[in-house]
Structures are given as C-alpha cells and as structure tokens.
Amino acid sequence: MGQTLSEKIFSKASGKEVKAGEFVFAEIDRAMIHDITGPLAIKVFNEITNNGKVWDPSKIVIAFDHQVPADSINAAENHKLLRKFAKEQGILNYDVYEGIAHQIMVERGHVLPGMLVVGADSHTCMYGALGAFSTGIGSTDMGSVFALGKLWFKVPETIRFIVEGKLQKRVYSKDVILKLIGLVGADGANYCACEFTGSTVREMGMSERLTMANMAIEMGGKAGIIEPDKVTENYLGEIIDGYENPDWVFSDEDASYKRIVELDATKLEPQVAKPHRVDNVVDVGEVEGVKVDQVFIGSCTNGRFEDLKISAEMLEGEKVARGVRLIVIPATRSIYRKALKDGLIDIFVDAGAIVEFPSCGPCMGGSFGLIGNGEVSVSTSNRNFVGRQGSPEGKIYLVSPATAAATAIYGEITDPRKV
Numbered sequence: 369m370g371q372t373l374s375e376k377i378f379s380k381a382s383g384k385e386v387k388a389g390e391f392v393f394a395e396i397d398r399a400m401i402h403d404i405t406g407p408l409a410i411k412v413f414n415e416i417t418n419n420g421k422v423w424d425p426s427k428i429v430i431a432f433d434h435q436v437p438a439d440s441i442n443a444a445e446n447h448k449l450l451r452k453f454a455k456e457q458g459i460l461n462y463d464v465y466e467g468i469a470h471q472i473m474v475e476r477g478h479v480l481p482g483m484l485v486v487g488a489d490s491h492t493c494m495y496g497a498l499g500a501f502s503t504g505i506g507s508t509d510m511g512s513v514f515a516l517g518k519l520w521f522k523v524p525e526t527i528r529f530i531v532e533g534k535l536q537k538r539v540y541s542k543d544v545i546l547k548l549i550g551l552v553g554a555d556g557a558n559y560c561a562c563e564f565t566g567s568t569v570r571e572m573g574m575s576e577r578l579t580m581a582n583m584a585i586e587m588g589g590k591a592g593i594i595e596p597d598k599v600t601e602n603y604l605g606e607i608i609d610g611y612e613n614p615d616w617v618f619s620d621e622d623a624s625y626k627r628i629v630e631l632d633a634t635k636l637e638p639q640v641a642k643p644h645r646v647d648n649v650v651d652v653g654e655v656e657g658v659k660v661d662q663v664f665i666g667s668c669t670n671g672r673f674e675d676l677k678i679s680a681e682m683l684e685g686e687k688v689a690r691g692v693r694l695i696v697i698p699a700t701r702s703i704y705r706k707a708l709k710d711g712l713i714d715i716f717v718d719a720g721a722i723v724e725f726p727s728c729g730p731c732m733g734g735s736f737g738l739i740g741n742g743e744v745s746v747s748t749s750n751r752n753f754v755g756r757q758g759s760p761e762g763k764i765y766l767v768s769p770a771t772a773a774a775t776a777i778y779g780e781i782t783d784p785r786k787v
C-alpha cells in the first residue's frame with residue numbers, strides 16, 4: 369500500500385515509515401508566532417527552559433499582524449515583549465509592520481515543499497498550497513516546539529477533493545472552497561489532511577491555491593495540501609534566488625484515503641457563506657439583494673495582489689454605493705507596494721474605499737473596522753461566526769473578491785457576473 373503526501377512528510381520528519389493513525393514525534397522545519405499568540409508561547413517557553421535558548425532561531429518567524437499598529441496599551445506591551453524576545457534569541461525573522469503572518473511565511477520563502485511547518489494560528493494550514501504539511505498549534509505547544517524543535521502528532525488520514533473543469537467567468541477558488549465546505553460541513557474533515565487536486569486546482573495560480581488551503585480549517589481539516597507542480601516551481605523561483613532541486617513529495621497512486629469528494633466545477637456559481645456558519649453556503653442568487661453596510665476586501669484568505677486586481681478591475685470608474693463602507697487591506701507590504709505601482713490603490717480610493725496598511729484588519733474584529741448592531745458585513749475573509757467582526761447582533765456573509773466588489777458598487781449582495 370502506498371503513502372499519502374502527508375504520510376511521507378511525517379515519515380521523513382520522524383525518521384521512520386509511518387501510516388495514518390500512528391503517533392510520531394516529528395522534527396519541525398519552521399515555527400511561526402504572531403502578536404496575539406506569541407506572548408503566551410514565550411511565557412511557556414521561558415517556564416519550561418528557565419529562560420533558556422530556542423532550538424534554532426533561524427527556523428522561527430515572528431509576525432505582527434492582528435493588532436498593528438498597536439491599538440491598545442496591552443497590544444503595545446505584547447509587541448514590546450516579542451521584539452525583546454527576538455533580539456535576545458537572535459531571531460532575525462521578525463517583522464513589525466510587514467503584514468499578515470501567513471502571507472509573509474509564503475512570500476518570503478520560509479515554506480518549501482515537503483516541509484513540516486507549525487504556526488500558532490489556525491490558518492497556518494494555508495502553506496500546504498506549496499506542498500508542505502503545515503498546521504496550526506496552540507501557544508503552549510509552541511512553547512515546547514521553541515525548546516525542542518519537535519512536536520508529537522497523530523499522522524492524519526487524508527480526504528482527497530477532486531475538482532474538475534473550467535470555472536465560469538467571475539467564479540474563483542474562493543467559490544470552490546466555499547462550495548466544498550458547504551458539501552462536507554464545518555466538521556466534515558476533522559483532523560484530516562485535505563488534499564485538493566483535479567484539473568481546476570491544477571489550473572489555479574498560487575494565489576488561488578493559497579485561498580483553498582487557507583480554508584481547510586473551516587471544514588475541520590488539520591492541513592490543506594496541494595501537490596507541487598510547475599506553478600509551485602515558478603512561484604518559488606520568483607521569490608527565492610537560485611531555487612532548484614525542490615524536495616517534492618507526492619501521494620502514491622495506491623495511497624489510501626479516508627474519503628474522496630468529487631466536484632464538477634464547470635457549472636459552479638459564485639458562492640456565499642451566510643451568517644453565522646462557514647458551511648451555510650448557497651449560490652449567490654439566493655441572497656442577492658441583501659442590503660449591506662460594510663464590505664471588506666482583505667485577510668489571509670483573499671488579500672493578495674491577484675484578489676485586489678480582480679476587485680479593482682470591477683471598481684474602476686465606479687463608485688461605492690452611498691452609505692456603504694468599503695475597506696480594502698493588502699495582506700502584506702509587498703502586495704501593498706505592487707498595488708500602488710499598478711494603480712490599484714488609486715482605483716480603490718477614487719471609488720470611495722478606505723485603504724488601510726497591511727494587517728488582519730476587521731477580519732476577526734480585533735482592532736478596527738467593526739460592525740454595529742444589526743449591521744451587515746460582506747467579507748472576503750474566512751469566518752462569519754457571531755460577533756466575529758464586531759457586534760454579536762451583526763451579520764457576516766463570506767464571498768470572493770469579485771462578489772465583494774460587485775456588492776460594494778450596488779450596496780446589496782450582487783452576482784459579480786452582472787458587473
């Protein structure tokens with residue numbers, strides 16, 4: 369019997385041939401913390417090592433993204449603590465205002481195919497788009513990773529999602545992943561590696577693949593994974609000088625899967641996750657006309673250059689509907705710079721949007737851009753739980769950047785194919 373990509377990565381990381389269901393103690397290739405989860409990881413690390421040294425400072429990344437610039441004294445103190453720790457430990461990969469941790473991890477070349485990566489954040493599953501096994505862990509687990517460079521895992525079973533066919537105009541990977549989450553449910557892939565494959569996925573660029581893997585956690589997945597190919601090679605070739613001979617890993621033909629889920633994507637309509645569950649997914653036609661107060665284009669799910677470009681092309685020469693707030697946040701500084709150079713920021717500002725500097729922004733209602741009682745938010749992010757973006761009496765609909773742009777123009781949920 370062959371092995372899945374995840375079984376292979378865990379075999380390498382634990383130094384023995386393993387199958388799903390086995391418990392392993394595996395070596396970690398990269399570990400990420402950010403301004404919310406980092407302080408507790410450091411506290412635990414200091415307790416268990418008596419203020420010792422981390423296992424390998426070059427493998428640790430510290431990002432500042434949830435509350436930047438500091439929006440409270442508490443946040444400022446957290447930032448201070450992280451900077452101090454980075455300096456004391458010789459951690460060079462710490463960036464105060466560079467953008468969302470997950471995007472930094474991929475665009476700075478911290479993640480390579482075949483790696484085992486952990487991050488103290490649930491959407492760490494995103495980096496699997498590069499053919500790595502990457503998963504979110506708690507801050508206390510991270511404290512021990514910092515000390516040992518190892519962590520125990522149960523090797524997950526894999527669900528294979530095979531998506532076939534050409535997507536219609538203005539239907540994107542966000543619609544595909546929302547559809548899949550709707551099909552299997554928010555707990556449909558609990559503790560499984562979600563492997564995305566099929567011609568639709570192969571046709572996607574890296575930005576779209578990252579959106580898919582990012583939301584694996586919203587169906588309970590331990591990781592989102594896409595086998596590496598030419599797209600992966602080109603992406604890494606552009607960001608890493610002299611990148612070659614990748615340590616690529618693939619699932620064997622005869623690997624065993626927990627489940628295979630197939631989707632014919634040719635007739636897929638733009639999808640919307642209605643309040644208050646990510647698996648409450650319908651075709652856009654079912655919610656068209658719902659009046660909105662705020663539209664947010666950004667987050668680790670859809671804050672990349674390609675997402676901004678899709679939205680900007682639709683907003684060019686248009687105005688945001690009266691009474692609607694459109695907040696646009698590029699995921700990282702480099703995306704922001706590219707969007708500036710390419711004139712996208714001008715288009716957003718001319719249309720009446722508020723463009724903010726890279727951060728998580730309103731995605732989890734942590735700092736700014738909150739919604740009030742009874743208000744409706746349409747968001748390109750990944751969660752629409754009660755109170756996620758402010759008032760528990762508010763409502764959040766999750767959509768693609770195209771549906772978000774169309775909605776901002778009309779002030780009500782709108783099918784992007786009409787714009």
Ligand SMILES: CC(C)[C@H](C(=O)O)[C@@H](O)C(=O)O
Pocket residue numbers: 404405434488489490491504732
């Ligand atoms: C703050 C952090 C723990 C959290 C996560 O892990 O997902 C956040 O990023 C989120 O999206 O809810």
Ligand code: SF4
Pocket residue numbers: 433434468470489491667668669727728731732749750
């Ligand atoms: S953008 Fe949203 S989902 Fe992503 S890490 Fe930040 S808060 Fe979490």
